[in-house]
Amino acid sequence: MRLDKFLKVSRIIKRRTVANEACDAGKVSVGGRPVKASYDVKIGDVIEIAFGQKTVKIEVLALTESTKKEDAAAMYREII
Numbered sequence: 001m002r003l004d005k006f007l008k009v010s011r012i013i014k015r016r017t018v019a020n021e022a023c024d025a026g027k028v029s030v031g032g033r034p035v036k037a038s039y040d041v042k043i044g045d046v047i048e049i050a051f052g053q054k055t056v057k058i059e060v061l062a063l064t065e066s067t068k069k070e071d072a073a074a075m076y077r078e079i080i
Contacts, residue, residue: 001063003028003047004037009067010075012049012058022049046079 001009007019007028022028023037027050030039041047045060057079067075 001041001065002037003030003035003039003041006041006060006063006075007049009064009072011069011072012056012076027051047076 004016004019004023007013007022008016013019013022019028020037023035023039026034028035029048030041030045032048041060041063043060043063047058047060049056049058058076059079060075061077062075064075
């Protein structure tokens with residue numbers, strides 16, 4: 001699954017275009033290196049997203065093409 005689609009489906013970022021822009025700006029990295037929106041996300045990947053002053057680090061637990069709002073949080077685990 002593409003990175004921008006994963007961020008949208010898992011509801012980490014609200015819109016796919018915003019996820020695309022974040023990737024283009026270098027605010028999203030996987031395994032410590034910046035990646036493009038077309039990066040192929042795999043289970044176990046650790047994604048870091050810079051939201052202004054705050055950086056969110058998550059681990060991918062599941063990949064589904066679509067999900068309900070209440071089930072979206074099961075797709076990832078936040079790492080502190």
